[in-house]
Amino acid sequence: MDPTTVSVVTVRSVGAEAIALELRTPSDFDARPGQFVKLSTEIDGESVSRFYTISSPRVTDTFETTLTIDPSGTFGPYLANLESGDSIRVAGPFGNAYYEEEQRTLILAGGPGVGPAVGIAGRTLDDGGTTTIVYRDEQPIHEDRLSALSQRGAQVFVGTESDSLTAAIEETETENAQVFVYGFSEFLDWATEALSAAGVAVEPAKMENFGPAPEE
Numbered sequence: 001m002d003p004t005t006v007s008v009v010t011v012r013s014v015g016a017e018a019i020a021l022e023l024r025t026p027s028d029f030d031a032r033p034g035q036f037v038k039l040s041t042e043i044d045g046e047s048v049s050r051f052y053t054i055s056s057p058r059v060t061d062t063f064e065t066t067l068t069i070d071p072s073g074t075f076g077p078y079l080a081n082l083e084s085g086d087s088i089r090v091a092g093p094f095g096n097a098y099y100e101e102e103q104r105t106l107i108l109a110g111g112p113g114v115g116p117a118v119g120i121a122g123r124t125l126d127d128g129g130t131t132t133i134v135y136r137d138e139q140p141i142h143e144d145r146l147s148a149l150s151q152r153g154a155q156v157f158v159g160t161e162s163d164s165l166t167a168a169i170e171e172t173e174t175e176n177a178q179v180f181v182y183g184f185s186e187f188l189d190w191a192t193e194a195l196s197a198a199g200v201a202v203e204p205a206k207m208e209n210f211g212p213a214p215e216e
């Protein structure tokens, strides 16, 4: 799709310093949860663009991305201040690490990686499959969505760095599961080690790297 200007439908808090940004879907846009878009605008006369991953199970009329906001960042605070009816430029979708009707999904998510996790888990359940989310965060977000998924039969493990989420992976039925990993690079390193420790092949996993972790 050519870059297009779309309307902001809602900006919703989904936890501490975290928002779900719902945008109107352009007419020629189709995407899967796990793919990402490029959002662009001008801030103080400078053109700024960042990538954000789709967190809604579908993109039919609107689609959603989930962001954690670093108050010292450039684009995150700008997006958090948007209101319904504002506009933003969108290009995409991009990326190879997305849901493709796999019947069994295991999604490892760090920080804002929980966005694609809830999108993929919701779509897997809609399609009659089974799904597990292993989510590592100091300040977990999207608690409503995680709880709703759990009630629909998803296995959901949420923990901080010190918790043994490796044990959660070991407890999960991984045979025939497609593994997805989303988060900043430090989380991808952790997930790679945790998968190896649990005896799960890393090479077939679909991984998306959000870049170097924001500084504390």
Ligand SMILES: Cc1cc2nc3c(=O)[nH]c(=O)nc-3n(C[C@H](O)[C@H](O)[C@H](O)COP(=O)(O)OP(=O)(O)OC[C@H]3O[C@@H](n4cnc5c(N)ncnc54)[C@H](O)[C@@H]3O)c2cc1C
Pocket (backbone or CB within 6 Å): 036, 050, 051, 052, 053, 054, 065, 066, 067, 068, 069, 070, 072, 073, 074, 075, 076, 077, 112, 113, 115, 208, 209, 210, 211, 214, 215, 216
């Ligand atoms: C493929 C891909 C997918 C992604 N998907 C998501 C997603 O779904 N959700 C999500 O939240 N993010 C996602 N990201 C990350 C996102 O694109 C941005 O990098 C992130 O939102 C930070 O952008 P920013 O402009 O707010 O921060 P930037 O201005 O780019 O700064 C990055 C960090 O540098 C530090 N910094 C910047 N300016 C200052 C300053 N003046 N003083 C001190 N420190 C400073 C801050 O720690 C800040 O977080 C993705 C990235 C990629 C590559």
